[in-house]
Amino acid sequence: MRPRRSSYQRRAALMRLLFIVPVAVFLALVFGYPIGFNLWLTFQSFDLVSMISGVSEFVGLDNITAVLADPNFASAARNTAIFTVASIAIQFVIGMALALFFYNVFPLSKAIRALLVLPWLVPSIVATTAWRFIFKDPSGFANQLLGVVGIPPVHWLTSSDTALVSVIIINIWIGIAFNLVLLHSGLQSVPVDRYEAAQLDGAGYWQRFRHVTLPALGPVIAVLLVLGFVYTLKQFDLIWTLTQGGPGNSSQLLSTWSYTLSFNSNAFGQGAAVADFLFLASAIIIVVYTLVQRKQSNA
Amino acid sequence: MHKFWRRSRGYGLTLIGIAILLVLLFPLVWVVLSSFQPTADFYAPVASLIPQTFTLENYSSISSQIGPLLTTLVIAIFTAALSLAIGIPAAYALAVFRWRWVAIAMFLILITQVVPGVMVATPLFLTFSRLGLLNSIVGLVIANSAAGVPFTILLLTAFMSGIPGSLREAAHLDGAGEWRTLFSVIVPTTRSAIVAAALFSFLFAWGDFLWALTLNTNGTITPLSLSIFQFVGNFQTNWGGIMATSTIALVPAMILLVGAQRYISVGLTAGAIKD
Incomplete structure (x- = not known):
C-alpha cells in the first residue's frame, strides 16, 4: 500500500505536472490528433466536397484496396525501396571513409570536418536549386564532367531512365554529413590500445578495420542505419522540388505519391492509406530496434 | 628529419581534406559564386565554374524576396521561442522528476x-482550415515547432540528466521551488545546449518546405522556400536572382556552423539518444 500523501505533497505533485502539460497538449495537437485523424481518413470517402461539408462516409477497406490495386503503388514502393537502400548504403560507405580519414589529426582537420556538415544544414530548396543547375541538360556540370571522359550528355532529371538515380545522388550528398558525424564520434570511443594490440599481432589496416573498428562501432552503426532508414523513407522535399515524382512516375516515392493523392487528386483517404504504410514501416523498424537493444542491455 | 616528414604528411592530409571539402561543397559554393554573375551567363552553352564577370545586380533585382525573407525570419524566430518555451520545462521534468512513465x-x-x-500534412491542413490557421504565421509556427519541440526535449533531457542532483538539492534547501530551480540554476548551467536547441529549431523552420507548401493556399504568406520554389518554376527564369536569394538563405546555416560549432554533432546525434 502506498503511504497517504498530505495535501501539500499532492499539490506539489500537481504543480510538477504543469511542466509537461504544455508539451502534452502540443504533441497531441501536432502528432497524436493528426495520426488518429489520418487513420480515420483511411477508412473514409473523404473528398473535396467533404472538405467543405465535413461529411464523409465509412468505406471500410476501399481506400486500401484501391491503393494496392493502383499500378502506381508497385512502382512507388519499388522506387522507395531502391531510393532508401541505395541512399543508406552509399552514404554509409562514403561517411565511413571520411570518418576514417578525419580520424587522422592534421592542420585544419576539425574546421574542414565541421564545414562538411553544411549540406545537411542548408534549406532543402537551396540544395535542390544548386543540383538542378548541376544536372542541367545538356550544359550542366554533370554533363560537362561526363564530356571530359567522352560520355554523351545525360538527361538526368528530365528522363525517366535517370530521374530516380539523380535524386538518389542528391539525397546521398545530403546524408553524408550525418553518417560522417556519427561515425566519427563513434571512432573516438574505440579504445586505442585495441588497435595497438592488433598491430602487435601483425594485423594490417584492413584487418584492424574489420576485427577492431567495425565490431566496436556496432551500436553506432545500428543507430545510423535505423535513423537513416527512417529519415530516407520520410524524404519528400527533394523529389517534390525537383521532379514531383516524374517524369511519368519514374521518381515517384510513396511519400510524394501520398501527397499527390491527397492534394492533387483530392483522394484524401487513399493518400492517408499510403501514409499509413510509410509510418508502419518506420514504426516497425524503431520498435524492433528498441526491443533488440533492450534485450542486449539486459543480457 | 623525422619531424619534417611527419609534418609534411600532416599538410598533405590537409590538402586532401580541402580537396574533399571543395568537391562535396561544390554545389553550395557554386550557388554563392554564381550569385555574382550576370543572369545572361547562366545561359552560356558551357557553364563556367567561376563567374567571368562580377556584378551585384542580382542582389538589387530581388526586392520581391524581402517579404518572404522577413516572413521566414519571423516564423523561424517564433518557432525557436515556442520550442524552448514548451521544451525546456518538459526536458527538466523528464530529466529530474522520477516519474514511472x-x-x-x-x-x-x-x-x-x-x-x-x-x-x-493532410490532417493538419484539414484541421487548420477549420481553425482558420491556414495562410497564417501562427499556423506555420505551430507546424514547424512539431520538429523543434521534440528535438529540444531530446537534446536538453540528455544534458539535464547529466547535472549533479546536488545542485538541485542545494537550490531546494535555499527554498527555491521547482520553477525557480529550473530558471536560476538549471537553465544557466545548460545555457549552451539551450542555445543549440534554439538554433536548430530556428534552422528547421528556416529550411521548411513541406509546411510552406501545404499550409498556404492563397499566396498571402510566402515563406522563403516556397518563394524560391515558385521563382524556379517561373518560365522567365531569373537565375541570378534565384542564386542571390539562395545565397541569403544559406546565411543562417553558416552562422550556426561558425557560432555554435561544437553543438552541431550534439544536435545531429540528438535524435539518436536512447535513454
Whole structure:
C-alpha cells in the first residue's frame, strides 16, 4: 500500500505536472490528433466536397484496396525501396571513409570536418536549386564532367531512365554529413590500445578495420542505419522540388505519391492509406530496434 | 628529419581534406559564386565554374524576396521561442522528476521523429482550415515547432540528466521551488545546449518546405522556400536572382556552423539518444 500523501505533497505533485502539460497538449495537437485523424481518413470517402461539408462516409477497406490495386503503388514502393537502400548504403560507405580519414589529426582537420556538415544544414530548396543547375541538360556540370571522359550528355532529371538515380545522388550528398558525424564520434570511443594490440599481432589496416573498428562501432552503426532508414523513407522535399515524382512516375516515392493523392487528386483517404504504410514501416523498424537493444542491455 | 616528414604528411592530409571539402561543397559554393554573375551567363552553352564577370545586380533585382525573407525570419524566430518555451520545462521534468512513465514518454517523443511529414500534412491542413490557421504565421509556427519541440526535449533531457542532483538539492534547501530551480540554476548551467536547441529549431523552420507548401493556399504568406520554389518554376527564369536569394538563405546555416560549432554533432546525434 502506498503511504497517504498530505495535501501539500499532492499539490506539489500537481504543480510538477504543469511542466509537461504544455508539451502534452502540443504533441497531441501536432502528432497524436493528426495520426488518429489520418487513420480515420483511411477508412473514409473523404473528398473535396467533404472538405467543405465535413461529411464523409465509412468505406471500410476501399481506400486500401484501391491503393494496392493502383499500378502506381508497385512502382512507388519499388522506387522507395531502391531510393532508401541505395541512399543508406552509399552514404554509409562514403561517411565511413571520411570518418576514417578525419580520424587522422592534421592542420585544419576539425574546421574542414565541421564545414562538411553544411549540406545537411542548408534549406532543402537551396540544395535542390544548386543540383538542378548541376544536372542541367545538356550544359550542366554533370554533363560537362561526363564530356571530359567522352560520355554523351545525360538527361538526368528530365528522363525517366535517370530521374530516380539523380535524386538518389542528391539525397546521398545530403546524408553524408550525418553518417560522417556519427561515425566519427563513434571512432573516438574505440579504445586505442585495441588497435595497438592488433598491430602487435601483425594485423594490417584492413584487418584492424574489420576485427577492431567495425565490431566496436556496432551500436553506432545500428543507430545510423535505423535513423537513416527512417529519415530516407520520410524524404519528400527533394523529389517534390525537383521532379514531383516524374517524369511519368519514374521518381515517384510513396511519400510524394501520398501527397499527390491527397492534394492533387483530392483522394484524401487513399493518400492517408499510403501514409499509413510509410509510418508502419518506420514504426516497425524503431520498435524492433528498441526491443533488440533492450534485450542486449539486459543480457 | 623525422619531424619534417611527419609534418609534411600532416599538410598533405590537409590538402586532401580541402580537396574533399571543395568537391562535396561544390554545389553550395557554386550557388554563392554564381550569385555574382550576370543572369545572361547562366545561359552560356558551357557553364563556367567561376563567374567571368562580377556584378551585384542580382542582389538589387530581388526586392520581391524581402517579404518572404522577413516572413521566414519571423516564423523561424517564433518557432525557436515556442520550442524552448514548451521544451525546456518538459526536458527538466523528464530529466529530474522520477516519474514511472518517463521511459514511455521518451519513447513517444522519439517516435515523433519517425512520423512522415506527409502523414501529418493532410490532417493538419484539414484541421487548420477549420481553425482558420491556414495562410497564417501562427499556423506555420505551430507546424514547424512539431520538429523543434521534440528535438529540444531530446537534446536538453540528455544534458539535464547529466547535472549533479546536488545542485538541485542545494537550490531546494535555499527554498527555491521547482520553477525557480529550473530558471536560476538549471537553465544557466545548460545555457549552451539551450542555445543549440534554439538554433536548430530556428534552422528547421528556416529550411521548411513541406509546411510552406501545404499550409498556404492563397499566396498571402510566402515563406522563403516556397518563394524560391515558385521563382524556379517561373518560365522567365531569373537565375541570378534565384542564386542571390539562395545565397541569403544559406546565411543562417553558416552562422550556426561558425557560432555554435561544437553543438552541431550534439544536435545531429540528438535524435539518436536512447535513454
